[in-house]
Amino acid sequence: MSGREPASASATRWGKSLLSQDRRRRVVWLVNFVVVILGALVGGTITFLIGQCAQQRAARAELRLYTREVLSVEERLGSETRATLKAIQSDNLEFCSDAELLYMRQQLFRSALIRDIGRTRGDKLYCTTGRGRLSVALPRDTPNFEFEDRLVFRDIPLAIYPGGTGEVIESNGVSLVYSHEFFATLDHPPVFYTVFIVNSSKHQVFALYGPDVPLSVDEILTGALVERRNGELYEAICSDKYPGCIVGRLSVSAWAEQYRDFVLESQVAGGLLGAAIAFILLQFYHTRSMEVELRRAVRRGTLRLVYQPIVDLKTGRIVAVEALLRWSRRGRDVSPEVFVALAERRRFIGALTRWVIRNVILELGTTIEERHIRVTVNIASEDLKDLGFPAFLTDCLQKARLTANLIGLELTERSAAEGTSAATAIGLLRSLGHSIYIDDFGTGYSSLSYLHRLAPDAIKIDRSFTQTIGTEAVTAPVVPLILEMASKLNMLVVVEGIESREQAVYFNAAVPNGSPIWGQGWLFGKPMPVSELRSLLARNSATQR
Ligand SMILES: Nc1nc2c(ncn2[C@@H]2O[C@@H]3COP(=O)(O)O[C@H]4[C@@H](O)[C@H](n5cnc6c(=O)[nH]c(N)nc65)O[C@@H]4COP(=O)(O)O[C@H]3[C@H]2O)c(=O)[nH]1
Known part of the structure; x- marks a missing residue:
């Protein structure tokens, strides 16, 4: 028998070797594909998690900034109110005289948040900066909030604006109408605010403007950062100069909605980056393994x-x-x-x-x-x-x-x-x-x-x-x-x-x-x-x- 292999057998072997090479190439291609896809998924997930974390931090920072901004307006209102009340109460001018009216107008002019100043005696209003001298009965509703020296009324009829209502503070013969529209300039969805005033014993809080908040008095007074289950974030902050507190509210889902496109884009970018890194690592691995095999080929x-x-x-x-x-x-x-x-x-x-x-x-x-x-x-x-x-x-x-x-x-x-x-x-x-x-x-x-x-x-x-x-x-x-x-x-x-x-x-x-x-x-x-x-x-x- 000849030692030579028949042509058909060698052709079969050659065919098989080609097939196995082809299969190996396909397997390598598939593995590379899977690695690149995994890289994309890992990249996308990491970017998503980083994005979530950054979004939460940004939401908290935004809420803090906003709440402090509202508080500074509230403090300004508090200090303007006090200064104006004090100035009129100690003006030593004849009650509702021309001189006192002029003085009251000057005080009004200095303030950005007070709308009208009036003088009262008993249950009557005798003059205001807007209407001059008059004599009208004061609305004798129960005040919404009582300090020792001041009463706060919400939504009561105004002498300066017949038919309109507003917020009034009364204290020892002086009544002030002040503007809470000023706060409206701070409306900035998806962050919202509620303004509270606090009594002197600091045990009672009263919501002056804004919606109710699901926070306890303690939570408000201790200035807590609270996250409720419905994804609402609250931050309470109380003034140390004035008996007032602000509670800021931010809906995390509404906040996230604003950045949805950005997050989606960064997720895609993260996925692409992950895929690119996986691809580079694969190239590096192939080059490395090629190098190892070439060195081995030289040795052998x-x-x-x-x-x-x-x-x-x-x-x-x-x-x-x-x-x-x-x-x-x-x-x-x-x-x-x-x-x-x-x-x-x-x-x-x-x-x-x-x-x-x-x-x-x-x-x-x-x-x-x-x-x-x-x-x-x-x-x-x-x-x-x-x-x-x-x-x-x-x-x-x-x-x-x-x-x-x-x-x-x-x-x-x-x-x-x-x-x-x-x-x-x-x-x-x-x-x-x-x-x-x-x-x-x-x-x-x-x-x-x-x-x-x-x-x-x-x-x-x-x-x-x-x-x-x-x-x-x-x-x-x-x-x-x-x-x-x-x-x-x-x-x-x-x-x-x-x-x-x-x-x-x-x-x-x-x-x-x-x-x-x-x-x-x-x-x-x-x-x-x-x-x-x-x-x-x-x-x-x-x-x-
Ligand atoms: N350091 C080192 N480098 C090596 C060695 N062997 C090959 N190379 C490098 O690899 C290059 C390509 O070699 P090749 O593919 O065999 O390609 C060869 C040859 O197959 C190709 N060639 C020759 N005649 C023709 C032709 O008529 N048409 C075409 N298209 N290509 C031709 O041109 C190339 C001529 O060789 P080179 O210009 O020297 O270019 C060589 C040389 O730079 C080695 O042992 N050591």
Whole structure:
């Protein structure tokens, strides 16, 4: 029996592996989705709770502010009333004379809250600031509230305003009509007030204006902050200058209603923020786990190398190959642009480069020596800073009995232009016999001064320029300039990303006769495993004979 697996069995296995990869991808997607939704829910709930808390605090602060504002008006009324009563009672002017009326009017003018001042004797009113001298019976209702020296009447007919009613204080021959409309200016739903006056023994309270409140006398007099079950918040505050108290009331639900849209919007914003944070954490987790897996792959050597041929455009001979790294993570190839960038960011690119160099020499060492071709490997700026890197390279080559000129080193313009230490390292690598290639030329710091300073052996024109050939792209005119500059500086040009014969023909014709120009791209071969490369090299040298 042959040890080989029948084609149908291997196809079934391949199909199953694809299915399980697909299932895993779906599970990962679902988990990510659930995490983001959970993040949104947590974010929304936290914002809701914070919002509730802030709303309650704001409601209490608003109630306190408002109650104090009403109290200050009440205190002002109290002090104006007392001062006016005292002034008239001790004016020493003839009762209801012109002089006294004038004096009473002056007192009225000074007050903002008193509307009318009158003089009484027995149960009659004899003059008022508004009506002058008169003689009318006082309404003899029982007062609503009695102090030792004062009586307070609510809603009694007014001499100054026939048909109208108002609040009156009577005390020792003086009666004052005062305005509680003034308080109306303090109406400010959803906060409301009730004004109380308190007797001198401070055991009795009387509601002067405003609705009844479900608070006990004690609660009012001790100045409590009370929350009733129906969501009403009460704050009582008593004056220390005047026998009066204010109870402020705020309906928490009415208060919340005012901020409903705001709370809803912040909840949505909190949800979005939660989702965004969950997403960022997931990304962070994936990057972290990608990093861990990549480090493990380097340690265990589960990375792969592929090689892409580089051809002399004049002769069609394969003159070099570029080694490119491949990594399969959980059954899927990760782009080198992604994992190389990750290794650079997390500063373990050195381990990758060393792995590549060791394995290139192992896989391809004898082949390149026999075929007289060069292999180029990508190195990073981190490698240039690594003082042990040149010695490592030399050591690997010596063990394999290879010469340094067989290994070319490709570095991007960015890493090559990174300060004088990079220049020194490049100089040292060149002196060891390695050729230096500036990769992706034209996309980074294409400055003449650094090219002159570093004197690399070759520049690799970036694929984006190759694609402009035969097009109207704005960068198309740059290509001849790069070629001319390279020729003047005596540098080899390698054109990257040649995909069509027209591009190859263009570049071949664009350099002066005798100047070398190499090309790399799908036209000559995609990156391939070492076994395929060996066959290609064999075919290529056969056609060159
Ligand atoms: N569309 C198109 N693409 C072409 C064509 N010819 C070549 N390519 C692609 O262009 C890239 C050339 O490599 P690079 O410029 O050094 O750019 C490399 C290099 O910067 C980096 N990289 C790859 N392997 C390594 C490595 O071992 N070490 C380091 N430091 N970087 C590496 O990742 C980059 C991407 O590598 P790859 O994905 O293998 O992509 C390769 C190659 O597959 C073409 O005709 N058309």
